Structures are given as C-alpha cells and as structure tokens.
Amino acid sequence: MDANVTEIRKLENKFSRLEIHHVVRDNNVAADVLSKLGSDRAEVPPGIFVHELHHPQSILPPMEVDSIPQETSREVMMIEDNWRTTFIDYIKDKVFPPGIKKDDAEAVRIMRRSKNYILVDNKLYKRGA
Template identity: 55%
Template sequence: MDDYVVEVCKLENKFARLEIHHVIRDNNVGSDILSKLGSTQAQVSAGVFVQELHHPSIKTTEPPTADPAPADASREVMMLDVDWRVDIINYILNEKLPTDKTEAVRIAGRSKGYVLVGRKLYKRGPHLVVLMKCIPREEGQALC
C-alpha cells in the first residue's frame, strides 16, 4: 500500500487540487460488493467486465535484504508459549490490565472487538452479526 501512496505523491503536483476522503466500510457499498464477488468467486452479471490483475499496477520498491552480519553466538532467542487471549479475557472479566502502560492501552482498545460467551472468547465481525471463535495458536496451526 505504501508504494501506491508514493505514486500518488509523485502525481500530486500535476493537479490543481487533490482530495482524499476516507469512506467507512459500512458506507462503501460498491467496494463491499466487489470484495464479496472476489472472495466468493461468484458469477458476475452479464454486461459486467472483469479484469484480473496478477501483478501490481505499479513498480514496487525492492524488499529489504537480510542483514549480512554474522549472528552473535552469545545471543539466544527464547520462544514463550503465551496464550494471546489471556490479557483480553482478564480485562473483559475483571477489568485487569497489564502493568506496562502501552500494553494496557493496547489491550483496552483491542478488547472492544471481543466478547465472552460462557468462558470462550469470540471476535465480533464487522457488522456485529458474526462471532468468530478465538483459539490458541497451536490449535490453529493444527488446522493447517
């Protein structure tokens, strides 16, 4: 997406005026219909032309290369198996937040999109109609 913003900025001086409006997804019926057509691969109506883009329409910047410096043998990476749902559930049930202020603000903000049904955590869908069950990472990886 950043590459498209760069392209717009390059063209900005070619116009007398440029306005960019953020349209809330609920109010953007056209893009909503297009995204549903694309995700379900539904048949389009007669008279509607479909163009599939297999490559970006602009040249993208090169991906960052890996650091060629040798790894420091004195450093180790420790993987922690922490259930990502715990902080959100603690906040919803007991209004208990982590002691780190930044993390506390993040958890409080994220928890607004979740709901507990019984003892199970669900994420609300965009229109509050669909509830998506939240599962631990290991359970999700087992499904793949």
C-alpha cells in the first residue's frame, strides 16, 4: 500500500485536485466478493475480467542508474533456480534434490515445509486457513 501511495504522490502535481479515500473491506462488497472467489478458486462468473499477476509487486521501487556510461562489456549468466521445484518434486514423487539424503536436516525441512503447499493442475499453491 505504501508503494502505491508513493506513486500517487509523484503524480499529484499533474492534477488540479486529488482525493484519496481508504475503503474498509467490510464496506467494499466488490472487493470482498473477488477475494472470496480467489480464495475458493471458484469458477469466475461471465463478464468478470481476470488478470493473473506473475510478479510479487505491482509497483517496483525506482532503480538507481549510473550517469557515467561504461565502456567495458559485461557478460551476464542467468541461473534459473526455482525454489518451488523442490516442493513440487517432493509432493508429487517424494523425491529430494540430488545430494540430499532422507535423513539429512535439509530433507526434514523439505518434508515439514511441503505440508504448507498443495498442487493444483501441477501449480504450487500455499495452503490457507
């Protein structure tokens, strides 16, 4: 919420008038209905637009950029290590990552933490209350 307010504050001088109202969830029926649809994973009614977010934040903090151009070339190696694959493999097949034995502390941690997740259509979801 603070990141959203910061972005709004940056733009407020572009408008002649700006009002920000906080609506308590109990008084916002539309948001309440949408949150219940999301938590139940129910079928979305026709006429409702669905947009899946694939990043944890909708507003990213500004990045600092050096003003001096760099003449040297740099190579970047991307390593995709997805933490979810450990839990998906364990939940599906009871398989640990290579190098981890069943009696290791890491294996116990994986077994314990995997109870907090569930697989739905091969996608990992955190269990809720």
